[in-house]
Amino acid sequence: MRGMLSPSVMCADLLNLSSEIKKLDELGVEYLHIDFMDNKFVPNITFDTNMVKSFKKPMKDIKRDIHIMAFEPQQYFDKMEIGNGDMVSVHFEACENPHDILADIKSRGADPCIAISPDTPVETVCDFLDEVYAVLLMTVYPGFAGQPMAPRSMERLAELKRIVEKSGKNVLIEVDGHVSWDHCGEMRQNGADIFVAGSSSVYGKDYPIDEAVKKFYELVK
Ligand code: DX5
Ligand code: ZN
DSSP states (O other): OOOEEEEBGGGSOTTSHHHHHHHHHHHTOSEEEEEEEOSSSSSOOOOOHHHHHHTTTTOSSOEEEEEEESSSGGGGHHHHTOOTTOEEEEEGGGOSSHHHHHHHHHHTTOEEEEEEOTTSOGGGGGGGTTTOSEEEEESSOTTOSSOOOOTTHHHHHHHHHHHHHHHTOOOEEEEESOOOHHHHHHHHHTTOOEEEEOTTTTTSSSSOHHHHHHHHHHHHO
């Protein structure tokens, strides 16, 4: 299976989101990465629940990849209209009962994912491999685009891959944060399946989006 692309919409042209999403749809990218922040778990706010819901409207084949950086994320699921086709990541560090929350996502027909921040030991995911579609490995500290990669991210990614392989479970690995032109190929070699691409690659200033997407797939095939 080829590496899958999930462009981070918070890095797109925020004044032309509908046409940005349509372009990505036409380019055949698998996901649209939508960051939701509560200004408590992370000191930032991006889109509100209504915006997260409305991202569905212009979408044909592309799927929502909703990354919830918020405490007790289940409080937002109804308003976001979480459902079939969505991939939803909740942070281990932000959930009182992560198992219940992952089960809630699954009961809505969506793909549940557990996200871990750079200071959370990778082996934390061992408890969740039976109930998740993917693990979201944060390769920056959550909350802002444009950050440098967090220390030891590549080793953590390789360690996570080893853990998933050893488990024999069919769990994907998504990387999020500073997935740059220079790093995405190495991330692929170290086991990443889904790439959140933001300001350090497809939404950088180097190439128009169609060229950038094509180049990205070349680097992670
Ligand atoms: C950060 C977000 C990322 C971010 C990626 O908390 O989760 O999705 O937008 O952007 P870059 O590629 O600039 O790190
Ligand atoms: Zn994200």
